[in-house]
Amino acid sequence: MIDDMLRTPGAVRDAERWTAHNYHPLPVVISSAEGAWLTDVDGKRYLDCLAGYSALNFGHRHPQLVAAAHAQLDRLTLTSRAFIHDQFAGFCRELAELCGKDLVLPMNTGAEAVETGIKVARKWGYQVKGVPAGQANIVVAEGNFHGRTTTIVSFSTDEDARADFGPYTPGFTVVPYGDLDALAAAIDENTVAVLLEPIQGEQGVVIPPEGYLPGVRQVCTERNVLFIADEIQSGLGRTGRTFACDHESVVPDMYLLGKALGGGIVPVSAVAANTDVLGVLQPGQHGSTFGGNPLACAVATEVVRLLATGEFQRRSAELGERLRAGLEGLLGKGLVGVRVRGLWAGLDIDPALMSGREACERLMARGILAKDTHGSTIRLAPPLVITEAEIDRALTTLAEVLTA
Missing domain, CATH: 3.90.1150.10 (Aspartate Aminotransferase, domain 1)
Structure with a gap:
C-alpha cells in the first residue's frame, strides 16, 4: 500500500x-x-x-531520446568545456545546419541562452559596429518573457516578474509588441540588437500582425542592428514549422533555443549565429561548466535528427x-x-x-x-x-x- x-x-x-x-x-x-x-x-x-x-x-x-540518454549514461556524462568530448562537434554541426548558421554556442537553460545573446550583441556592437563603450542598447517588446534573471526582469513589463528585484540593469528600450513604427523610432546609433519572441508565449500565445517580422528584419538590416529571435518556446516544431520565424520566411541574425532541445530529459539551450556575430567571443569571455555536456549533446543531437525529418x-x-x-x-x-x-x-x-x-x-x-x-x-x-x-x-x- x-x-x-x-x-x-x-x-x-x-x-x-x-x-x-x-x-x-x-x-x-x-x-x-x-x-x-x-x-x-x-x-x-x-x-x-x-x-x-x-x-x-x-x-x-520518446524512445529514441531515452535510448540516446541511456547509451550516453553508460559512457560519459561530463567533462566541462576544458576538454572536447566525442558528442560535441556533431551536435553543434547538426544544430548549426538545422538553423542555417555557421556556429552554435551550447548552454543549459533558456534564460542562459538569452543572457548569452545579450552579451554577444553588446560585444558585437562595441567591436564590430563601433558603439562607444558602455552605451549599447537593445530594443525589446512589451509583454515579453525571456526568463527571470536579474538582467532579463529589468526589461520585463510583468510586475510579478519584475517588482522588488531592483536595481535594474540599464540598456534596454521597451516598445509595444507588433508596432513596427515604434520599434524603428526606438533604434538609435547605439542600438546593437532587437530582441523579440516571434510569438509571445507567456503573454498568451500572442501572434504579431502579418508583415511585422519581415518589417523587423528589414529595419534591422537597414540600421545595422542584430535581429535576435527568442525561439525558446516557439521553435523546434511547435508552430508547424521548424521556427516560428519560418512562417514569414524571416531569418534572424541569432536564434535563441532551449526547452524542446533537451527532449524533456535534460536542460539544453543554444545560441546559433554566423561567424561575424558569434565569432566576437574569445576564450574566457563566456562559458558554462555544464553547457554542451556529453549527455546533453547526445540527447539534443537526436532531437535535431527528429526535426530534420520534418x-x-x-x-x-x-x-x-x-x-x-x-x-x-x-x-x-x-x-x-x-x-x-x-x-x-x-x-x-x-x-x-x-x-x-x-x-x-x-x-x-x-x-x-x-x-x-x-x-x-x-x-x-x-x-x-x-x-x-x-x-x-x-x-x-x-x-x-x-x-x-
Missing part, C-alpha cells in the same frame, strides 16, 4: 511545506508519464496539454488546424478570443464565467492538464505526438468546462 504521504493530498502538503512558493502549481502530483499522458501518485491519468511549456514537444520518454513540423501544422477549428467553434460559447499557430493556442475565457486558474482546475478534474496565464487566459501546448482522438478529447472536455 502506498504511504498516505505519497498520495496526492500528502504530497501536495509536503511540497508546500518544504519548497519556496515561487510557483502556484495545480494540486496534482505526477509519478510517471509516456507520450502525451501523465499518471499521478493515485493512478489517475491525465492528457498533457502543456508539454512542459514546449520542453516536451516530442512527448514524455515529421513533427507536419504533425504540428496538420493537427494544429484541427485544434484551431475546434477552438474557434467555442467562440461565443465561453471563449471570447482564440489564437492558434500549429499546436500552440491561447484561449481567452469570458471573465464573467471563470478565471484561467479555475478553468485549469476544472480541466484537471476531468483529466486534462493545461496552464493559465494573465487572468482568464489559458494556454494549450500538447506534445506533438498527440493524436486526433486526443485533441478531440481535449476539445470536448474544454466545452464541458465552459458550459457546466
Whole structure:
C-alpha cells in the first residue's frame, strides 16, 4: 500500500511545506508519464496539454531520446568545456545546419541562452559596429518573457516578474509588441540588437500582425542592428514549422533555443549565429561548466535528427488546424478570443464565467492538464505526438468546462 504521504493530498502538503512558493502549481502530483499522458501518485491519468511549456514537444520518454540518454549514461556524462568530448562537434554541426548558421554556442537553460545573446550583441556592437563603450542598447517588446534573471526582469513589463528585484540593469528600450513604427523610432546609433519572441508565449500565445517580422528584419538590416529571435518556446516544431520565424520566411541574425532541445530529459539551450556575430567571443569571455555536456549533446543531437525529418513540423501544422477549428467553434460559447499557430493556442475565457486558474482546475478534474496565464487566459501546448482522438478529447472536455 502506498504511504498516505505519497498520495496526492500528502504530497501536495509536503511540497508546500518544504519548497519556496515561487510557483502556484495545480494540486496534482505526477509519478510517471509516456507520450502525451501523465499518471499521478493515485493512478489517475491525465492528457498533457502543456508539454512542459514546449520542453516536451516530442512527448514524455520518446524512445529514441531515452535510448540516446541511456547509451550516453553508460559512457560519459561530463567533462566541462576544458576538454572536447566525442558528442560535441556533431551536435553543434547538426544544430548549426538545422538553423542555417555557421556556429552554435551550447548552454543549459533558456534564460542562459538569452543572457548569452545579450552579451554577444553588446560585444558585437562595441567591436564590430563601433558603439562607444558602455552605451549599447537593445530594443525589446512589451509583454515579453525571456526568463527571470536579474538582467532579463529589468526589461520585463510583468510586475510579478519584475517588482522588488531592483536595481535594474540599464540598456534596454521597451516598445509595444507588433508596432513596427515604434520599434524603428526606438533604434538609435547605439542600438546593437532587437530582441523579440516571434510569438509571445507567456503573454498568451500572442501572434504579431502579418508583415511585422519581415518589417523587423528589414529595419534591422537597414540600421545595422542584430535581429535576435527568442525561439525558446516557439521553435523546434511547435508552430508547424521548424521556427516560428519560418512562417514569414524571416531569418534572424541569432536564434535563441532551449526547452524542446533537451527532449524533456535534460536542460539544453543554444545560441546559433554566423561567424561575424558569434565569432566576437574569445576564450574566457563566456562559458558554462555544464553547457554542451556529453549527455546533453547526445540527447539534443537526436532531437535535431527528429526535426530534420520534418515529421513533427507536419504533425504540428496538420493537427494544429484541427485544434484551431475546434477552438474557434467555442467562440461565443465561453471563449471570447482564440489564437492558434500549429499546436500552440491561447484561449481567452469570458471573465464573467471563470478565471484561467479555475478553468485549469476544472480541466484537471476531468483529466486534462493545461496552464493559465494573465487572468482568464489559458494556454494549450500538447506534445506533438498527440493524436486526433486526443485533441478531440481535449476539445470536448474544454466545452464541458465552459458550459457546466
